[in-house]
Amino acid sequence: MALFIYLHFPALQLDHLQLSAESDRQLPVALVDLQHQLVQLNPAAIKAGLKQHMGLASAAALCPDLQLLPYQPEQQAKILHNVAQQLYQVSSDIALDKPAGLILRLEGMLQLYGGLKPYWQELSAKLSALTYRYQYSCGATPYAAKCLAYQQAGLITVDNRLFDKALNSSPLSATELSPAMQQQMIRLGIHTLGQLQSLPPAELARRFDSQLLSYLGRLRGDYYHALEYFQPEPGFSRYMELLYDISDSNVLIKPLAKLLQQLEQQLRRTNCQCYQLLLSLFFRDNPPLKLSIGSAQGEYKAQAWLALCQLQLENLPLPEPVYGLQLDVNHFAGQQHTTEALFNQHQARMSALQLISLLQARLGHAAVSGLTLQDQHLPEMASKRSLPLTKGAIGQAVLPLRPAFLFTRPQPLTEAVTINQGPERLCPDGWQLGAQRDYYIGRNQQGQWLWLFRTVSQQWFIHGLFS
Structure with a gap:
């Protein structure tokens, strides 16, 4: 039996913005589209009585301290792509339904996890870690699951009878029918999806265009609905736009920690580590500032990378406030586990390679080097600078003073x-x-x-x- 889960993120861009400013979540914030209507609201704005598609005049009358930000469809698409990248750790068949939805096909996953309940436990745990608000529901078809998710049905079951009952009682506003067609149905006394589906197809074809029959056919599964499944990209790339511009480089540590935690999750899943990060700081009137942060030993933990990033950021002069961060890793490497003495009571807090990484982050790569001996009798040529911890060519030779x-x-x-x-x-x-x-x-x-x-x-x- 075909089974799908639809995940709807009603305020994806706004939730992502507020990740970088947890202290400001008490303020009512809304995103506004080009038609000057509210499209996404945070919990404080909803508590103040604001609703989606409300005009700015009505919103200002209800909530004078409302903070407004522009809705950016391109940015929302990137965030949705990142969510799919992270959910790919749990579920393999994921299709993007822009601007705010994901379709997950479950046939292979149920066999892998041993049933719908353990699969949903893993998936919901991953969704909770993302801290984005979401609505969900199962369905026998992608359109059915989407219709139920928009109503916040929350059905996690394989029982088709429950799907049919919930769909028949669904209002037309939860469907993908155009507002004009919905109004036409209401004038005819049709208020629910069950009433619409009970009408003879011939009558519907005579009164309405073919789009209605096509939608109902895909809703019931009569027509094949092709899905383009998501393929994860190699490496790691995440962008975070800040809720407000930051002019102090030390304050950037908090939003950067969020990106590094996402990197650690992906590295843990693949049992990998990385040696180089590329951090880009975006300004409104200046080109992006790109910082390369390296680790000689290779790291996967967010805390270790955060310490290296903090050393470069703490004294970094900014030409103007930063409005966005991007973290990129182009290459992953397998983790190399080191063995330690079982009864060694005096272990160093960090390895030699970790110390070198900290010195390079603080002083710069050019300031940290090793010293290698050369087979030359002249003092000026008897040694040369080399990579740190590089062993010299001369081993046990007796060296002059x-x-x-x-x-x-x-x-x-x-x-x-x-x-x-x-x-x-x-x-x-x-x-x-x-x-x-x-x-x-x-x-x-x-x-x-x-x-x-x-x-x-x-x-x-x-x-x-x-x-």
Whole structure:
């Protein structure tokens, strides 16, 4: 038997906006379309007596402190797509019914979960985590499930008799018939879907156009209704528009945490982690600011990524207030679990790679590097900068004593020193006698240990300092 669930999100864009401003949920807020009518209301606005499709004048008279925001169909479509992406963790056959609905086919899912009840428990738990208001119902066809969901029927059953009873008592306003056709039906004394379906099809075909018969046929399942099922995209991409513009970069942490929690859910589901995030900050009069946040070890937990993001955001100057955030991850990698000693009582709070990630987030990638030895006798060329924690090419070789700090250019010696070790002869420019240097380790009167050399012409220079 065919079975579908329809999910209707009556205020998807507004609920998504208020995710970034939980403290403002006591204020009445509504979205307004191009016809200056209210299309989405938050609970505070509904409590104030406002209703959908109400005009602005009536709304202002009922609720003087009403906050108005523009309805954006493109933004709503992106949010609906993101909801389908997250519900795909529970249900595989999902079709988008824009602007605010999802159709879920259940035949394969019931066998997987062992029945409708355990399947609905998993699905409702995922919906509750999204914190969007929704209406739902099962139905034998997508149109039937949609009609019942719009009435908030909440039917989770496989009993066709309950579907038929609920559909027959459904008002015409819950159907997809045009308002003009609904008014025409009401003038004929037809107020419910059951009354409409009881009329002979020939009579309906004579009085009304073919769209009515087509709708009733799809409602009953007489005609095939093709659905284009959703396919999840690789990686992760989420956009969040803020309820109000934010000019302090530290305040962006709260809405960013919501996006990172969604990322963690997807990474947990696929048993993956990621090494790089791309955070985009959107401004009204300036191009987006893109920040690349990396983790040398790879992370999947939202809290770990939030700490790295906070280090980059806390001192970030903003050219103007931010009105939207977007978080993108292009590549996932499998989680690599590390083993730890069972009886080790002194474990570090973070690994070396996690420490490197924090330093790179605070100081920048260019400021954090490793030091690798090279097979060169000249001090300036004996080492080079490398990636952090990279092992040098020279393993157990005996290394000569060298200072920790080298001057870019040797400085003339202008003070008295005491020689403690040396000489060690080096020739920077090949084995030419005129370029040879005799290196010594000495100490000045302030107690500093110096790395000195003497040229062929008996001139003394300081090349470095020992720590």
